[in-house]
Amino acid sequence: MADLFDKGAATEPKAGYRPLADRLRPTSLDEVIGQRQILGPDAPLTVMLSSGALSSLVFWGPPGVGKTTIARLLAHETDLHFEQISAIFTGVADLKKVFEAARLRHENGRGTLLFVDEIHRFNKAQQDGFLPHMENGTILLVGATTENPSFELNAALLSRAQVLVLERLGTEDLEQLLGKAESDLAQPVPLDAQARAALVEMADGDGRALLNLVEQVSAWKVDAPLDTEALTTRLMRRATKYDKSGDEHYNLISALHKSVRGSDPDAALYWLARMLKGGEDPRFLARRITRMAVEDIGLADPQAQGLCLQAWETYERLGSPEGELALAQAVAYLALAPKSNATYVAYKAAMREAGQSGSAPPPKHILNAPTRLMKDNGYGDGYAYDHNAEDGFSGQNYFPDGMDRQQFYQPVERGYERELKKRVAYFEKLRSKRQT
Structure with missing residues (x-):
């Protein structure tokens, strides 16, 4: 067993060393793990490629789900030159050089797939700079973002590109990726079944994170498979993905x-x-x-x-x-608790009616008349004091004159609103009685 898990010097970086995540990068779209919603038989990218009509795209999804890899493979599938930049490190001068090189390629009969990582970090003016080059065919833009494009990208750019949503990798996808990693390493990770599942969970849907964890764990010198407790002791759990001001x-x-x-x-x-x-x-x-x-x-x-x-x-x-x-x-x-949105619905309906009825004044009989002039003009004339009425209810109209009576509040048959519904019905019955 010791021979099986003791890698020793075999894991030491050598000349030309390539990380596991790089070694396992797919060489064709068929090898991409997950993302069937965009790569399946009738999915958008498959249809575009089969019809020979690949359009500019924006990949929206969390880290480590294959955005860069898929963009690179699309360039290979369509025989386009692949150019990759990051909005974090690229300024206006750099963009001009990229566009000029793409223009020369275009004049010589070769297209350019320009992959822009973190495209949402470009400001409005920089995003607008892509538009003429997209329109004249100099570049086919593939942007990648972890932020909601609806809020972070210009409407003009979005109108010229199709947004495709990439999803975090599921447990089965990550287990498949783990199996490929073990094949590349020519040995299993030194973990028992429960610890193996815990390792997959630690990746939190991020394929690149899983491969980095696998590479780290596989380098440990152990005499027997580790359990979950030993794994979590040796390996810090990956922080949960959460952005207090973003989509999450x-x-x-x-x-x-x-x-x-x-x-x-x-x-x-x-x-x-x-x-x-x-x-x-x-x-x-x-x-x-x-x-x-x-x-x-x-x-x-x-x-x-x-x-x-x-x-x-x-x-x-x-x-x-x-x-x-x-x-x-x-x-x-x-x-x-029992649920009711009756007041919420009534309030919104009242707000709509208030907006439509304009500045209609209250009926004069419910207006106070502190001055003689106001009394002479009918303020408070005919007001019925409810406490003096039978049942403490006068049934007078409190809506503007000429406006039909409205019923905004309709209690539900749940919780305390059962009682309120009885009261609404009771007063409605009295109101009809007073009016007749």
Whole structure:
């Protein structure tokens, strides 16, 4: 067993050494692992290549999923010169040189596939600089970005390129990649089955990260396969991918909100934990959790909003990590609370009506008349004081004169709103009685 796992000097870098990730780079599109949604039989890239009509593209996806590799293979498949630049290190002068070289190639009958990594880091003027060269065929642009193109790229550039979404590699994809790595190394990684699965999990959907981990683990001198505890002791767990101001921020808060709305406390707590683990500001979460109570629970559970505010205050007093438990309690409570967006819907409907009805004044009978002139002009004339009316309800009109009565608020048959629905029906019955 020692011979099987003891690599010793065999892993020492040699002259011309190539990292494992470079050695395993696919040489054809058929060898690409994952991304069937763009490389499958009827997927966009396959259709483009078979029809001979490859257009400019923007690859949007997380790191380590094959954006650079696929761009390089597309150039090979279409016999285009492959030129790669990074928006981080490329300035205006560098771009001019790239465009001039592509122009000369184009005049000599050879096209250029220009791959721009981190294209979202170019400013608006730099992005606009690509447009004339794309339009006259000097370059076929393939941009790569980890950020949402809708927000980071110019509309003019997006109108000339097709956005393709690349997804993080799944467990099966990573296991397949791990098998290829072991074949290249001519030996298995020195891990037992559980540790092997943990290694795949550590990669977090990033193929390049997995190969780097495999190369690191394979260099260890061990006498027997390591278990998960030994692996995690020797190897620092890869940080969870989370951008507090980017897509992950909005994606995860959306997942948390919808899990609460869907009455799933377990999923809601998971997404809350993911955001806290990623370094999200708990105050942001406290504000959004309170919004959930207002928007999705409403009067179906009038206590929900107060509980969220108490959790927020508790966090402010205790701080992290103790105060985060109060936020978790609020999330669990909201997920299990009866749901109603009746007030939210009613408010939006009232806002629409207010915008359409313009500046129609209230009816004069509900206007105060503090001066003689206002009294003489009918202010307050005919007002019925509800406390003096039968059942404490006058049934008068409170909408502008000439405006049909509206019903914005329609309580649901859930939680406390069952009682409110009875009250709405009760007052509607009295209103009809008073009018007749």
